[in-house]
Amino acid sequence: MRRTLALAFAGAFVLPGTASAHGIGGVKDLPVPLWLFSYGGALVLVLSFAALGALWKEPRLETPARGRPLPAALQYVLLSRPLRIVIGLLSVLLFVAVIAAALVGERSTATNIAPTFIWVIFWLGLVPIVVVFGNVWRALSPWAAVADAVEWTFGRGRVSYRRIEYRAQWGRWPAAALLFLFMALELVYDEPADPLTLAVAIAAYSLITWYGMMFFGRETWLRNGDPFAVYFEFLSRLSIFAVDEHGDRRQIVVRRPLSGLAARDATPGTVALVAVMLGSVSFDGLSRTRFWVDLRYEAIVASIDYGNLLAMLLNLGALGMTVAAVAGAYRLAVGAAARVARSGEALAGVFVWSLIPIALAYAVAHYFSLFVLQSQYAIPLASDPLGRGWDLFGSADHRVNLAPLSPNTIWYVQVGALVIGHVIGLVVAHDRALVYFRSARTALRTQYALLALMVLYTIGGMWLLSQG
Amino acid sequence: VQPMRRVAVAAAAAIAAVVLFLLLRPSSDGGEAAPSSTAPTSSSSATATATATTTATTATTATPRKRPRSATVRITIRDGRVLGGIKHPRVQKGELVTLVIRADVSDEVHLHGYDVSRAVTPGHVVRVAFHATVAGRFEIELEERGLEIAELEVER
Numbered sequence: 001m002r003r004t005l006a007l008a009f010a011g012a013f014v015l016p017g018t019a020s021a022h023g024i025g026g027v028k029d030l031p032v033p034l035w036l037f038s039y040g041g042a043l044v045l046v047l048s049f050a051a052l053g054a055l056w057k058e059p060r061l062e063t064p065a066r067g068r069p070l071p072a073a074l075q076y077v078l079l080s081r082p083l084r085i086v087i088g089l090l091s092v093l094l095f096v097a098v099i100a101a102a103l104v105g106e107r108s109t110a111t112n113i114a115p116t117f118i119w120v121i122f123w124l125g126l127v128p129i130v131v132v133f134g135n136v137w138r139a140l141s142p143w144a145a146v147a148d149a150v151e152w153t154f155g156r157g158r159v160s161y162r163r164i165e166y167r168a169q170w171g172r173w174p175a176a177a178l179l180f181l182f183m184a185l186e187l188v189y190d191e192p193a194d195p196l197t198l199a200v201a202i203a204a205y206s207l208i209t210w211y212g213m214m215f216f217g218r219e220t221w222l223r224n225g226d227p228f229a230v231y232f233e234f235l236s237r238l239s240i241f242a243v244d245e246h247g248d249r250r251q252i253v254v255r256r257p258l259s260g261l262a263a264r265d266a267t268p269g270t271v272a273l274v275a276v277m278l279g280s281v282s283f284d285g286l287s288r289t290r291f292w293v294d295l296r297y298e299a300i301v302a303s304i305d306y307g308n309l310l311a312m313l314l315n316l317g318a319l320g321m322t323v324a325a326v327a328g329a330y331r332l333a334v335g336a337a338a339r340v341a342r343s344g345e346a347l348a349g350v351f352v353w354s355l356i357p358i359a360l361a362y363a364v365a366h367y368f369s370l371f372v373l374q375s376q377y378a379i380p381l382a383s384d385p386l387g388r389g390w391d392l393f394g395s396a397d398h399r400v401n402l403a404p405l406s407p408n409t410i411w412y413v414q415v416g417a418l419v420i421g422h423v424i425g426l427v428v429a430h431d432r433a434l435v436y437f438r439s440a441r442t443a444l445r446t447q448y449a450l451l452a453l454m455v456l457y458t459i460g461g462m463w464l465l466s467q468g
Numbered sequence: 469v470q471p472m473r474r475v476a477v478a479a480a481a482a483i484a485a486v487v488l489f490l491l492l493r494p495s496s497d498g499g500e501a502a503p504s505s506t507a508p509t510s511s512s513s514a515t516a517t518a519t520a521t522t523t524a525t526t527a528t529t530a531t532p533r534k535r536p537r538s539a540t541v542r543i544t545i546r547d548g549r550v551l552g553g554i555k556h557p558r559v560q561k562g563e564l565v566t567l568v569i570r571a572d573v574s575d576e577v578h579l580h581g582y583d584v585s586r587a588v589t590p591g592h593v594v595r596v597a598f599h600a601t602v603a604g605r606f607e608i609e610l611e612e613r614g615l616e617i618a619e620l621e622v623e624r
């Protein structure tokens with residue numbers, strides 16, 4: 001009866017010391033059996049769906065107004081040039097520090113700050129910030145800051161002119177492909193937290209980004225080609241804060257919750273990028289299952305010389321298949337919706353933003369406990385970033401709390417995130433259907449397939465989390 | 469009115485489904501019923517192998533109430549693989565765990581999480597003892613080879 005179940009941290013990469021404390025130990029004494037959580041989650045979705053059909057008959061998320069502007073004084077400060085320069089300088093300094101640590105610091109994930117900074121502070125830590133405060137990555141990105149500085153030095157248009165016309169059909173495919181590569185570095189490659197590997201990755205990414213901005217224009221590249229800019233922009237659609245650009249005038253507005261997702265976007269590669277977001281987290285969960293751990297072991301021991309390569313190929317294949325499966329399931333659901341509505345048009349762009357809350361939910365469910373544990377390492381590492389025994393800020397001896405959260409707490413957060421994320425996904429999709437189909441009846445009927453998809457994602461997500 | 473009826477029907481159906489599940493759930497270990505049909509690798513077999521691989525000085529998983537004080541995990545590496553395949557030992561939090569490692573290669577054994585590393589050399593038995601103070605699942609890895617040899621689960 002007292003069946004225990006290991007919950008995964010599901011961070012396949014091996015970070016400092018404790019870093020690979022993937023598991024959280026057994027969840028025990030839950031009020032209901034674990035399997036009931038899956039059915040409970042599915043039930044919540046079905047009920048929400050029914051309630052949406054009954055009570056939500058007009059589109060409410062799409063607003064003609066662009067939101068209320070923040071107080072003028074606050075806007076003036078936030079959008080001011082000096083602030084931009086200061087933040088740019090700080091971010092470039094930090095960028096140089098991290099690259100320097102990766103290059104000349106001790107080549108160990110436990111004593112070098114680069115792996116923790118990149119995988120935990122940047123990659124995981126920015127997610128909640130962007131979701132709450134909007135797309136601050138645009139202001140924080142050191143690559144954009146460097147581009148700005150270069151442009152300012154040589155004169156606008158001298159560097160960043162469009163040498164190559166960016167074709168519309170490329171859409172966000174470059175960003176999707178690059179994000180896939182980044183995820184492969186994290187989940188496929190066997191030493192993702194090796195400082196030197198990260199230095200090489202940063203160098204490659206920097207070249208791609210700066211050349212991309214140079215060839216296609218800064219904005220074009222950041223909107224379509226830069227994986228991080230696009231990733232954080234997608235997530236920032238959940239935020240109530242947005243920058244509204246009206247010709248030359250920029251202002252920060254507060255918009256209705258979720259209204260950032262109430263848009264149609266048929267840009268090619270968008271579904272692919274969202275599928276990479278969802279699929280990579282799913283694969284991370286999958287790779288922590290007993291089945292996969294044993295399979296990888298068999299691959300590695302199969303050959304002394306090529307075992308690790310074989311394991312990586314297995315990982316790569318499975319990551320690709322997971323991403324393809326996520327995209328395929330979405331296309332199927334959308335295709336079914338189109339058939340129901342007898343719509344000749346492709347609907348993929350109509351509902352794609354309803355997947356963003358789910359992507360966030362997956363990220364929270366899989367990584368929040370890892371973040372709570374691992375981010376603590378940034379405190380001692382900040383004082384001794386290179387592993388040379390320094391104590392810059394007096395925090396080098398900070399002891400981390402190895403068990404900051406109880407397994408049950410983690411489980412409840414995971415279940416809560418999954419269910420809430422999917423319900424929000426349903427709300428957004430429902431609202432989009434109402435906008436697009438006008439007849440509330442047709443709109444509801446198109447949503448059955450998406451409901452099935454969301455139930456599948458919820459149950460699948462919980463299963464993966466419970467396996468780890 | 470019609471949509472309200474639809475909601476009522478859906479809600480009734482859903483509640484009926486839950487009640488049915490509660491009633492029909494196969495006896496005590498019901499947790500295995502539905503999800504595990506898609507999960508062939510999960511825990512029914514897991515418990516068995518874990519107990520077998522953990523050569524506990526006092527049976528670890530069999531008597532959870534008695535809280536045994538210590539457990540021993542033996543791992544033998546021969547011809548580049550773990551004898552008996554990758555291990556999935558389970559111990560209880562608070563136990564004194566001893567890893568007994570015998571390898572026919574020179575490498576470094578790394579217990580992640582607890583962050584304990586020991587060099588292993590052919591012909592020598594290495595013992596690593598530690599108090600399992602943090603619950604969780606922890607990799608034990610042959611560091612240079614990059615081979616995971618065991619996943620230690622410390623249960624609360």
